[in-house]
Amino acid sequence: MPLTAVDNPLTLRLLGLLVEQPMHQYALAVALNERYPYLNAKSGSVYTLVRSLEAAGWVGPTGVEQTGNRPARTIYALTDQGWNVFKERVRRQIREAKVTTSAFVDALAYLGALDRAEAPHVLRERQESLEERIAELERASDPGLPEITMIEVDFILHQLRAEAEWIRALITRIDDGELAWPAKGQA
Incomplete structure (x- = not known):
């Protein structure tokens, strides 16, 4: 179990999607499930995690998008700190991730x-x-x-x-x- 929300296993994947392009929380949830269908990521989990990443200073709002009658949605992108954290996590996990016993x-x-x-x-x-x-x-x-x-x-x-x-x-x-x-x- 992660000690904090930013230790969630989805964090690296969410940050990676935001490296590709800024997007709102719902689009992140859809992209996660399209890219990694075996995760079955819940929208609520993604929304909570994005709020935690924002509180940590790793992502920040870059604007608002509104399509048709849908509610306005905040677009998020990586901050400089988020980009540095993302790269360090990639380095660390490639170097140190252990094969787990299933x-x-x-x-x-x-x-x-x-x-x-x-x-x-x-x-x-x-x-x-x-x-x-x-x-x-x-x-x-x-x-x-x-x-x-x-x-x-x-x-x-x-x-x-x-x-x-x-x-x-x-x-x-x-x-x-x-x-x-x-x-x-x-x-």
């Missing part, structure tokens, strides 16, 4: 606790889920954007594809009897 890896350690016939079925369900996520990210990719703008999506796609391929190979090893299976009650 719930999948934890459960994988005990795959042998499942019946040998059940394990491939459960793994196939995981594989199907991965393939759905891959397809979702591929649909979200915008060929009109420069590759560097979506480089993290390319990285995630490579990870997901590699995991799906590894699971396919594991299923084959289980089905072919190549992988030794523990006796019941031993995992």
Whole structure:
């Protein structure tokens, strides 16, 4: 759990969108969900975070936009301080971000606790889920954007594809009897 709102994992993504162009809070929420559909960012969270970023001095209003009968919306852009914080966070996270242990890896350690016939079925369900996520990210990719703008999506796609391929190979090893299976009650 973040200690402060500016430690929220969405902060870097929001700042990054504002590097691309100033925008109002609703447009930020829409852009986040278009660019990163797996996040399911809520508008309320984005509005709260933008207010926190403004209080921290990282973003500031640059004007107001009003379209039709819609309410006027404040446009936000990075401040000089926000730009410096953004660049430092990018540097730090590329240098220091640790690979986290996921719930999948934890459960994988005990795959042998499942019946040998059940394990491939459960793994196939995981594989199907991965393939759905891959397809979702591929649909979200915008060929009109420069590759560097979506480089993290390319990285995630490579990870997901590699995991799906590894699971396919594991299923084959289980089905072919190549992988030794523990006796019941031993995992």
